[in-house]
Amino acid sequence: xxxxxAMNCNFNFGGTKALLMLSCTxxxxxxxxxxxxxxxxxxxxxxxxxxxxxxxxxxPSVGTTGFCPLTNAGTNNVGLDLGTAAFPGSFHTSTCVNYxxxxxxxxxxxxxxxxxxxxANSSSPxxxxxxxxxxPPPANVTWLLNNVTxxxxxxxxxxxADTYATPITKTLQVQVKNTVAAQTLLETITFLATAN
Amino acid sequence: MLKNYISIMxxxxxxxxxxxxxxxxxxxxxxxxxxxTLINKNGISIVFNTDPAGVTLGASGTAAxxxxxxxxxxxxxxxxxxxxxxxxxxxxxxRTIFDVQVIQGGLTSTTYNLSANLxxxxxxxxxxxxxxxxxxxxxxxVQTNAPYTSNVPHNLDLTVLRAAPGAGGPAVGTPITAxxxxxxxxx
Numbered sequence: 001x002x003x004x005x006a007m008n009c010n011f012n013f014g015g016t017k018a019l020l021m022l023s024c025t026x027x028x029x030x031x032x033x034x035x036x037x038x039x040x041x042x043x044x045x046x047x048x049x050x051x052x053x054x055x056x057x058x059x060p061s062v063g064t065t066g067f068c069p070l071t072n073a074g075t076n077n078v079g080l081d082l083g084t085a086a087f088p089g090s091f092h093t094s095t096c097v098n099y100x101x102x103x104x105x106x107x108x109x110x111x112x113x114x115x116x117x118x119x120a121n122s123s124s125p126x127x128x129x130x131x132x133x134x135x136p137p138p139a140n141v142t143w144l145l146n147n148v149t150x151x152x153x154x155x156x157x158x159x160x161a162d163t164y165a166t167p168i169t170k171t172l173q174v175q176v177k178n179t180v181a182a183q184t185l186l187e188t189i190t191f192l193a194t195a196n
Numbered sequence: 197m198l199k200n201y202i203s204i205m206x207x208x209x210x211x212x213x214x215x216x217x218x219x220x221x222x223x224x225x226x227x228x229x230x231x232x233t234l235i236n237k238n239g240i241s242i243v244f245n246t247d248p249a250g251v252t253l254g255a256s257g258t259a260a261x262x263x264x265x266x267x268x269x270x271x272x273x274x275x276x277x278x279x280x281x282x283x284x285x286x287x288x289x290x291r292t293i294f295d296v297q298v299i300q301g302g303l304t305s306t307t308y309n310l311s312a313n314l315x316x317x318x319x320x321x322x323x324x325x326x327x328x329x330x331x332x333x334x335x336x337x338v339q340t341n342a343p344y345t346s347n348v349p350h351n352l353d354l355t356v357l358r359a360a361p362g363a364g365g366p367a368v369g370t371p372i373t374a375x376x377x378x379x380x381x382x383x
Contacts, residue, residue, distance in 0.1 A: 035381050035382055036238060036239055036240045036300070036303060036305070036381070036382040037240070037379055037380065037381045037382070038240045038241045038242040038259070038298065038379070038380045039242065039259070039377060039378065039379045039380075040242040040243065040244060040258075040259035040260065040261070040296075040377075040378045040380075041259070041260050041261075041315070041375055041376070041377055041378070042244055042261055042262070042263060042294070042375070042378065043260075043261070043262040043263070043373065043374075043375050044262070044263050044264075044324075044352070044373060044374045044375070044376065045262065045263070045264045045265065045371055045372070045373050046264070046265035046266065046267075046268050046290075046354065046371070046372055047265075047266065047267045047268070047369065047370065047371050047372065048268055048269065048321075048356060048366045048367065048368050048369075048372065049267050049268070049269040049272060049368060049369065050269070050360075050368050050369075051269035051270050051271040051272045052271060053270070118270075118271075119358075120269065120270030120271065120288060120358035121269070121270065121321075121356070121357075121358060121359070121360060121361065121365050121366065122360055122368075123360040123361065123362070123363070
């Protein structure tokens with residue numbers, strides 16, 4: 001056997017030549033058939049925290065007297081338009097507000113809505129609800145929630161143990177004495193839910 | 197006779213000198229060859245890269261990167277690069293995006309398949325998903341026929357039970373870790 005023979009695989013081992021060639025071919029096929037792979041690892045870290053959320057929703061009775069629709073309902077930042085009202089003649093433009101003369105000199109406009117507080121990853125059984133107004137109202141004007149007077153001095157507790165994920169109906173009331181000058185009465189009322 | 201002898205000797209001497217000169221000239225050059233050999237192997241490699249819309253990866257650009265979601269909650273703020281695409285009654289999901297880049301050499305392959313699996317069973321209250329594939333400890337195909345050399349973005353979703361700790365929900369206030377193994381296979 002010459003080197004030329006070797007380079008050209010001209011091995012001659014009698015009857016085993018064909019078998020040897022077949023083995024070589026199978027080995028080469030096996031090598032080429034092995035899929036190329038590459039592996040990597042992604043390590044993930046996180047820290048779960050308990051949380052609660054508060055949203056305002058329209059009451060199922062929305063549209064009827066005493067249940068005006070909220071703007072942006074379903075969020076934690078909504079609007080509630082009580083329209084225009086006056087003491088004389090029980091005047092009020094909104095058809096959804098509840099208008100009442102409380103005394104011979106004070107009228108009240110009110111509308112109800114729902115508060116829903118939800119929790120996650122918390123063993124808190126319930127929550128307490130409080131609220132406060134953003135600016136002192138003019139003299140002889142009072143803002144209330146379910147007959148609880150709101151102030152700017154701090155949060156006033158409305159409920160001590162409300163149930164999560166359950167609509168809690170609150171009625172916003174504005175009481176105005178007939179001596180109050182014509183003006184737009186505007187308040188931002190902040191609600192605070194605290195897990196118990 | 198002597199004359200002839202001298203003439204022959206002169207000729208012989210001259211020939212010897214010429215041969216000597218030729219011999220000296222041959223010794224000033226040399227030649228050789230180098231038989232160079234390079235075995236060019238084929239192969240592919242995978243790296244994880246930070247996606248512009250996702251969390252900045254630890255060890256970005258390597259095959260052993262890390263993702264820190266930071267503090268996650270159903271309703272609270274999330275870290276940069278983390279979003280909350282889903283909020284359901286019983287679960288919430290947080291998401292980040294990372295890139296996978298696979299390069300190849302020496303192959304005729306033009307695409308690869310990507311598979312992934314959790315290195316261990318998911319911690320209580322968690323499930324992991326890459327794109328649309330819910331991960332288990334068994335490798336599953338995440339993508340087929342992905343192109344080489346490109347940063348291919350993938351969503352990494354963590355779905356968290358909203359239940360309280362001890363009631364099926366995850367541990368709260370402690371770091372939780374998991375590892376996902378990825379394998380790229382040349383087509």
